[in-house]
Amino acid sequence: MRTLIFRATAPYLTALMLLYSIFVLLRGHNEPGGGFIGGLIAASALAIYGIACGVSPVRRAIRYHPMAISGFGLFLGAIAGMFSLFAGVPYMTGLWIYPTVFGVELKLSTTLIFDIGVYLVVLGAITSIALALEEKERD
Amino acid sequence: MAAAERPAIDPADAFVMEAPALADWLIVMPLVIGFIFAALCLMTRKDTRRQPAIAITGLVLILLCVVGLFVHVLVNGTVVMAMGRWLPPFGIAFVADMLGATLALISGIVGLATGIYALREADNTERRYGFYPFLLMMLSGVICAFLTGDIFNLYVWFEVLLLGSFGLLILGSRRDQLDGATKYAFLNLVATTLFLIAVAYVYGLFGTLNMADIARKAAVMDEVGPRLTIAALFFFAFAMKAAAFPLNFWLPASYHTPRLAVGAIFAGLLTKVGVYALLRILLTIFPADRDDLAVAIAVVAAASMLLGAIGALAQTDMRRVLGYLVISGIGIMLAGLALGSATGLSGTAFYTAHSMVVMTALYLLVGIVGAAAGTFDLHRAGGLYATAPWLAVVALVLAFSVSGLPPFSGLWPKIFLVKASIDVGAWWLAAAILVSGFLTTIAIVRLFAFAFWRPAHPDMRSLSLAEVPVARLGLPVLAGLCGLTVIAGLYPEPFIQVSDRIAFELMNPAGYIDAVYAPMPAAAEGAVQ
């Protein structure tokens, strides 16, 4: 897309949307949000960047192939349930720890790992589809 | 923590309190390993040299897990694990009874066999486009479909294996592949959507999705109408997945288009998932409605086995002959479901396991035959007996086995099924089984006679096996699969014991239900009801 305004604002918009997607991801445990919708937001951020500046800058920016990102997400999702093996509870049981970092109590859990996995799977899969379609348009 | 201010409740009301035995973890390991290794293959997709090693490691580990699970179930009875610790019927349960464990075991074998065969067949482009990730994903989807105890979860696994199979089917993107994949994709998608609609009705009627819970509630339900409607809808959807007549047209249109390794794993696993789902739904959950549908199932079974065999007779392409033989086999499996007696179900269980191994082996065989003869066309292939005598031995074993001739594994289940049909006076079903076996013999022995026995076509040059790259790994794999069918044919006693136990468990769903509800304390059980 050749409009100057869009090309100038797209990187900022993308950065903002990526940040927001992480916020939505972390918010997801007790309130509406979560990995799936977060991943969609992140993927649309990258898609916007691709529409504005072309596909190859996006591919350079994310360094890894989108499917590899997806694969890592799948890996995290499968691993997340296995922590229960060491805790003596059935597969996929949510396990929580509450470490205190700089005086703030953090609630970390295996469900969060799973959610991050979902985030990455969705991000990778949708980005690879979107980038492939954008590439098609150009040639 | 905020939790301290809340009123005290007893976690035993909602949670499984005992730690699961370490051996019980085997039930989820195929899922975990399959997904982890699929992920690793996805991450190393550029590294086409290391990727096969990762994938084969994964397939071997899956096979070890399902072997372990099978032994565990054989020794200790039905194994249950409730995901996320939630007591049934709230959590998704994985349940391995004898049927699920056996089919999972065979799937592991078939998966490893095709994975090894594909080492020589899949080229680098196909590896980069995800042959191994799709294979692992589909395999774990199939195994989980055999093991899940939750009906919506079953739908999810159907979709997982469907997505994996789509990916495998279009690798290469040739014209005929795209054509076949379009038909395959649409008809399977419609079938799974119908399955989903049936699941919705189940939820509306019973308010639960746990199979054991549905079975318990369906048994005490007086209204036949809604229950029978649901059972019929399930029958329709799964018959479409299983490619039973008259919903079989997608199978011969698509299975011959991809690589033979892909065709092999499709023929070995995918339609059998449909058969498994039919057995599970119609015997464990809605046994009363199976009795009402029995005649319809019997007609479908007889038509599938006969038309499959006749279709196989009419083909010139060796791969398409096999596509029709898959349909014929599905008919024979459904015959036992239609009869519903212990002998019949035992025959169905045995035949399903037999068919998974033998159909996979036949596809792999045709892969080597096609590569050696240079064509899949029956008019032009020939002369392979001279160049590849050992391949001819394997081919003859498989041909006899798929036709149900002694001394191979196809014989015993057919004897059971014929006996069970005659026991209930369904002579026409027995006749259909025998006639379809006869027609199958003609179709497959003709393939043998033309491709192997006949002198080579003047225009074609048959290669010896040393010149065929797929044969180097393909022949040992084939020999292994043939070994299974020979052992099961010559020494069937242990196999018959297992299939008898499967039949017993299918006819007495109380065991399944009790196993799922075993971790539930009596007090909580009252609260649920």
Next chain:
Amino acid sequence: METAVAVLTGLYFAVSIYLMLSRHIIRILLGTVTLSTGANLTIFAMGRITREVPPIIPSGLYLPAEGAANALPQALVLTAIVIAFSLFAFLLVLVMRSYQELGTDDTYAMRDAEPEGEPLPPLGY
């Protein structure tokens, strides 16, 4: 409320079956999408529809409020939508590719996998 949704579901199914009976792949595609939407609506109606109380447990309690919506069908529909969406994306690409390669979207003309007028198999040895 369930009655209205049931009627709507029936309409969806009717439209989808009409579309799927077409010879053209793109219509069949739209038909399957409509079918899965109908299936989702079915699940939704089967969970009994209530109004305006979200199935979220208030802080400090163990149970959701009285008359809260049934959360399970929502979860099922969400899963089904995600799956249907990914399959739709796949099918769309597949249909586009096969239209480009085969040059037709008419199922009668798509005979590459099963060519018309194939000769009989060899009849004599």
